Amino acid sequence: MNYKIPRHIKSYITSELYNFENNKKMLKELQEQILYASGGSIDGQPKGTTTSDITYQKVEKLTSSRSILIVTDKINKVERAFTKLSIDEKEIAEMIFFKGYTQLYAETHYYISKRVYYNVKNKLIYLTAIEYNMIWWWKKGEIELF
Numbered sequence: 451m452n453y454k455i456p457r458h459i460k461s462y463i464t465s466e467l468y469n470f471e472n473n474k475k476m477l478k479e480l481q482e483q484i485l486y487a488s489g490g491s492i493d494g495q496p497k498g499t500t501t502s503d504i505t506y507q508k509v510e511k512l513t514s515s516r517s518i519l520i521v522t523d524k525i526n527k528v529e530r531a532f533t534k535l536s537i538d539e540k541e542i543a544e545m546i547f548f549k550g551y552t553q554l555y556a557e558t559h560y561y562i563s564k565r566v567y568y569n570v571k572n573k574l575i576y577l578t579a580i581e582y583n584m585i586w587w588w589k590k591g592e593i594e595l596f
Contacts, residue, residue, distance in 0.1 A: 453569075453572040453573050453576035455579055455584075456585075459579050460579075462584070463575045463579045463584070464575055466524060466528065466578065466582075467528060467547045467574065468547055470525070470547065470548065471548055473524050473525055476521055477518065477521045477525065480517055480518050484515065527581040527582055528578055528581070530581050531574060531578040531580070532574070535573070539570045539573065539574075542562060542566065543574045545560070546570070547571075553568070
């Protein structure tokens with residue numbers, strides 16, 4: 451199947467896939483910053499008319515923080531694209547994007563052909579671009595429906 455997409459989209463999606471693990475770490479760090487931040491003022495008294503329940507404030511920040519929402523959305527899109535791969539394709543995609551194996555390394559150590567390596571890589575980029583709504587697959591005859 452042909453997974454051709456515009457170069458600028460492919461470049462953006464490729465960087466998102468390579469940053470997937472970093473995004474997961476960033477999400478965890480952002481959540482921990484909110485959870486472990488001190489909740490009160492210096493004198494221990496609440497300020498203003500906000501809710502004085504520290505737990506409620508932290509939950510509200512966790513569910514409404516813009517940076518957390520953006521990172522969570524990116525993670526979910528990549529995970530949805532991953533679910534559309536077969537088990538073998540998932541293993542190869544993890545080698546490519548999460549372990550950083552080059553095509554030559556994968557071919558030498560895992561006997562993955564060049565054709566299979568690039569097919570899986572391009573397929574995941576294509577599926578992720580669909581999840582990001584950067585390309586559409588309604589053109590009849592070009593793309594199989596999922």
